[in-house]
Amino acid sequence: MKILALRGTSLVAFLALWQWAAWVPVSFNFPTPWATLLALVELLRSGALLAATATSLQSLALGFVAAVVIGVPLGLVMGVARGFGRVARVYIDLLIALPTAALIPLVILSFGISIASSAVIVFVFSAPFITMNAYGGVRDTRPRLVEMARTFGASWLQLFGRVVLPSALPMILAGMRLGLSRAFLGLIVAELLLSPFGLGKLIMTSRSMFEHDKMFATVVWTLILSGAALAVLARVEGRMLRWRA
Amino acid sequence: MARLMAAPVGIAMQAVSKNFGAVQALVGIDIEVKAGEFLSLIGPSGCGKTTLLKCIAGLLPVDAGRIVIGSRSVSGPGGREASLVFQDFALLPWATARENAEFGLRLRGVPAAERAEAARRALAKVGLAGSFEQAYPAQLSGGMQQRVGLARALAVNPQVLLMDEPFASIDEQTRRILQDDLLRMWSEERKTVVLVTHSMEEAIYLSDRVVVLSPRPGKVHRVLDVPLPRPREARDVRASGEFARLVDELWQILKRMQ
Numbered sequence: 306m307k308i309l310a311l312r313g314t315s316l317v318a319f320l321a322l323w324q325w326a327a328w329v330p331v332s333f334n335f336p337t338p339w340a341t342l343l344a345l346v347e348l349l350r351s352g353a354l355l356a357a358t359a360t361s362l363q364s365l366a367l368g369f370v371a372a373v374v375i376g377v378p379l380g381l382v383m384g385v386a387r388g389f390g391r392v393a394r395v396y397i398d399l400l401i402a403l404p405t406a407a408l409i410p411l412v413i414l415s416f417g418i419s420i421a422s423s424a425v426i427v428f429v430f431s432a433p434f435i436t437m438n439a440y441g442g443v444r445d446t447r448p449r450l451v452e453m454a455r456t457f458g459a460s461w462l463q464l465f466g467r468v469v470l471p472s473a474l475p476m477i478l479a480g481m482r483l484g485l486s487r488a489f490l491g492l493i494v495a496e497l498l499l500s501p502f503g504l505g506k507l508i509m510t511s512r513s514m515f516e517h518d519k520m521f522a523t524v525v526w527t528l529i530l531s532g533a534a535l536a537v538l539a540r541v542e543g544r545m546l547r548w549r550a
Numbered sequence: 551m552a553r554l555m556a557a558p559v560g561i562a563m564q565a566v567s568k569n570f571g572a573v574q575a576l577v578g579i580d581i582e583v584k585a586g587e588f589l590s591l592i593g594p595s596g597c598g599k600t601t602l603l604k605c606i607a608g609l610l611p612v613d614a615g616r617i618v619i620g621s622r623s624v625s626g627p628g629g630r631e632a633s634l635v636f637q638d639f640a641l642l643p644w645a646t647a648r649e650n651a652e653f654g655l656r657l658r659g660v661p662a663a664e665r666a667e668a669a670r671r672a673l674a675k676v677g678l679a680g681s682f683e684q685a686y687p688a689q690l691s692g693g694m695q696q697r698v699g700l701a702r703a704l705a706v707n708p709q710v711l712l713m714d715e716p717f718a719s720i721d722e723q724t725r726r727i728l729q730d731d732l733l734r735m736w737s738e739e740r741k742t743v744v745l746v747t748h749s750m751e752e753a754i755y756l757s758d759r760v761v762v763l764s765p766r767p768g769k770v771h772r773v774l775d776v777p778l779p780r781p782r783e784a785r786d787v788r789a790s791g792e793f794a795r796l797v798d799e800l801w802q803i804l805k806r807m808q
Binding site: 458 | 607608609627628629630632633634636638640642643644645646653654656657658686687688706
């Protein structure tokens with residue numbers, strides 16, 4: 306209850322600050338919260354926003370699902386095969402350290418300008434984090450639990466399935482949440498800089514036509530989308546990790 | 551399902567040595583644990599008592615000599631004769647008390663209905679029947695967590711219980727209750743018990759014999775008989791002069807070793 310009140314207050318404060326910034330003005334074209342809301346309603350009514358969202362979500366889903374499907378098993382293998390893990394993690398650390406946007410020209414050369422290339426960028430943004438978390442989760446397995454299972458004669462497969470994997474699950478899920486927020490980042494970067502589709506394109510065209518309220522509305526919409534997706538994932542996580550009292 | 555109480559078996563440690571690199575952890579350990587005996591290993595830290603227990607459990611290979619449980623020579627972990635109870639309980643945090651108690655049976659491929667039944671019986675034996683079965687370890691006190699650990703060990707119906715400082719991280723009052731419960735269970739089931747402890751009172755109170763190990767390298771220093779009458783949990787053995795005398799004798803042995 307108290308936290309809800311605090312959150313409400315902070316939202317009001319944020320909107321007030323925004324309103325103030327529009328009045329000062331930061332720029333003549335800086336839209337007020339109200340103007341942004343109107344633009345958002347207008348964009349939703351015209352269908353432009355939903356069409357752009359559908360396009361963007363395709364790239365996002367494609368890239369993120371691939372990042373999970375490839376990233377999690379890769380991290381698990383790295384954690385189990387320690388030698389391989391030590392070598393592979395260097396490349397993944399590099400991928401994390403690299404300003405990923407710099408890869409965009411390379412991706413254009415390889416995949417052309419398409420929804421698929423946006424998906425590739427989404428993948429590159431999110432997969433390294435997903436992999437590293439799965440890797441860390443396996444490595445953080447308490448040796449004592451492995452020892453305990455061995456005293457009961459556990460096979461390698463049982464050790465993995467009944468001890469290591471459940472131990473790593475919290476970190477795997479946290480990695481997926483981190484990966485998802487990175488996926489949204491990658492999506493917008495790709496659509497702004499690489500392939501003009503979806504929400505990124507809407508942001509760019511609104512800007513070039515000086516419809517800054519629409520541009521802002523699209524940004525806010527993207528925030529709502531990613532916030533909602535993360536909240537869903539957090540709920541799934543809470544459900545799966547009920548034992549964490 | 552009528553359960554046959556497996557007859558207890560003895561443990562023979564013959565000239566057991568164990569090294570960690572250049573460090574000699576155990577040298578020439580000869581201990582004969584009789585079937586159904588309650589034996590404690592005590593000694594200063596670094597004397598290798600936990601190492602010896604892990605060797606008996608097969609978790610560590612010995613470098614020389616051999617360990618025989620019943621008629622089987624220990625060659626690796628997973629033997630069916632012995633169960634291990636851990637100081638830090640080693641419970642799966644994501645599994646309920648009952649799932650934890652079932653874990654050994656599950657690994658051994660026991661069908662679900664049968665292992666649920668065995669787990670329930672084991673939990674009842676350690677005083678955790680009913681609603682606690684569905685609790686996760688994080689929701690249980692340390693004493694209750696160790697009861698689950700004990701239930702897991704008992705659920706596979708071993709002939710030998712190997713206990714590695716099982717009550718060391720549990721508060722004094724709870725520890726005394728657990729010690730009495732352990733003695734009661736032991737007298738009902740007649741399992742062979744090897745207990746590693748650093749508590750002199752605990753060693754004397756529970757054991758038939760106390761083996762004192764000396765450190766660096768770990769060797770058998772003395773073996774102390776504990777002729778206190780049983781059942782000790784029913785009488786006030788701790789208050790007796792004989793108990794105090796034995797604890798003091800053990801203390802004198804350990805003190806002289808420093």
